[in-house]
Amino acid sequence: MELEDSEPPFLKTYKALFGDMVEEERTKRVHENMFSVDEYELPLVDLSGLSLGNFDREDCKKAIADAASRWGFFQVVNHGISTDILARMKLEQVKLFKQPFYKKANENVFNLAKNCYSWGSPTATSLMQFSWSEAFHFPLTNMKGLREFTSFSSPIEEYARLVFDLAQNISETLAEHLGCKSTTFFVENCKPSSCYLRMNRYPQCPISSKVFGFVPHTDSDFLTILYQDHIGGLQLMRDGEWISVKPTPDALIINIGDLFQAWCNGVYKSIEHRVVTNPEVERFSVAYFFCPSYDTLIKSYSEKHSIYKEFTFEEYRQQVQEDVKHTGSKIGLRRFLR
Ligand SMILES: C=C1C[C@]23C[C@@]1(O)CC[C@H]2[C@@]12CC[C@H](O)[C@@](C)(C(=O)O1)[C@H]2[C@@H]3C(=O)O
Ligand SMILES: O=C(O)CCC(=O)C(=O)O
Ligand SMILES: [Fe+2]
Numbered sequence: 001m002e003l004e005d006s007e008p009p010f011l012k013t014y015k016a017l018f019g020d021m022v023e024e025e026r027t028k029r030v031h032e033n034m035f036s037v038d039e040y041e042l043p044l045v046d047l048s049g050l051s052l053g054n055f056d057r058e059d060c061k062k063a064i065a066d067a068a069s070r071w072g073f074f075q076v077v078n079h080g081i082s083t084d085i086l087a088r089m090k091l092e093q094v095k096l097f098k099q100p101f102y103k104k105a106n107e108n109v110f111n112l113a114k115n116c117y118s119w120g121s122p123t124a125t126s127l128m129q130f131s132w133s134e135a136f137h138f139p140l141t142n143m144k145g146l147r148e149f150t151s152f153s154s155p156i157e158e159y160a161r162l163v164f165d166l167a168q169n170i171s172e173t174l175a176e177h178l179g180c181k182s183t184t185f186f187v188e189n190c191k192p193s194s195c196y197l198r199m200n201r202y203p204q205c206p207i208s209s210k211v212f213g214f215v216p217h218t219d220s221d222f223l224t225i226l227y228q229d230h231i232g233g234l235q236l237m238r239d240g241e242w243i244s245v246k247p248t249p250d251a252l253i254i255n256i257g258d259l260f261q262a263w264c265n266g267v268y269k270s271i272e273h274r275v276v277t278n279p280e281v282e283r284f285s286v287a288y289f290f291c292p293s294y295d296t297l298i299k300s301y302s303e304k305h306s307i308y309k310e311f312t313f314e315e316y317r318q319q320v321q322e323d324v325k326h327t328g329s330k331i332g333l334r335r336f337l338r
Helices: 009-031 047-051 054-070 083-098 145-149 155-177 185-189 258-263 313-327 332-336
Strands: 044-046 073-077 117-119 134-139 196-202 212-217 223-228 234-238 241-245 252-256 273-276 283-290
Touching (some): 054 155, 083 223, 155 185, 155 196, 155 283, 196 212
Parallel strands (some): 044 073
Antiparallel strands (some): 073 252, 134 196, 212 273, 223 252
């Protein structure tokens, strides 16, 4: 197997030691169920409809609510975040991950939160729970901290400001569709400082199609807004099958989180998703978790009927972390069924 100069050193070593194994792995992946998964385009909503006349606006809101209830996932274009900001954010993200390990692991260098950098799933208790990825996952309580590393007006900071408004608008649209026309719940309980940003890097994985880039999970938030590059690898569970999500340039992917599913009594779905590895190229994504403050009480929007017990966001996170610690898996909302 010939060695290409452009390949990272670890891959050269692998090919020298296990060349035929890598070839065999590549052949195997073609038939592997992870890679023969059907690729779908998520329901696409053009948000420019929200700023048009009444009918277009209502159609746009209905498309958002339909996708959130039928898929739990959808993608949006004309979301108001420019291609330029997305491209500059991606560049900063690549620069950040290319830093030497000692710098990435030293939170003072980037002035981000403590312990925000990790490899894999920190609490994995078996290989199947290992994630072949590295990530910075930090609360947006200190946006200025982002400037220390990147530049005065960090594109990541600009993105975080814009994506908060987008998450707020989409949440209120979803609430309105439930008949909560003038709810102030999200404005009162979700602030830029209560949200999180997670930057993911998925290195190429030439050794096994059985390793996940990110283990199957649901997001423990109201709403996640995901910016992914063109490589692909995100899969979601639909009708009992894993389906691959086809990347759309400059689109943002919205998925409903556990807290919204509880708040709306299951009308909108928090869907399990995962990331599969790629044998040839690395992949980057940025997930924005739209979260309330920890003391926010999550209870059904409808007084008359609720599937889940009331719980604060803090109680939810603690329960998840306890379950993940003791069992290696997140039990999530099932813990709070009435
Ligand atoms: C180990 C875990 C923590 C996590 C659920 C999981 O089982 C695997 C995914 C993890 C993750 C990653 C993104 C978010 O940080 C998070 C809150 C989420 O929604 O999925 C965490 C989960 C968690 O701690 O609740
Ligand atoms: O990278 C992706 O496509 C998904 C990442 C994800 O699910 C997460 O960060 O919660
Ligand atoms: Fe996720």
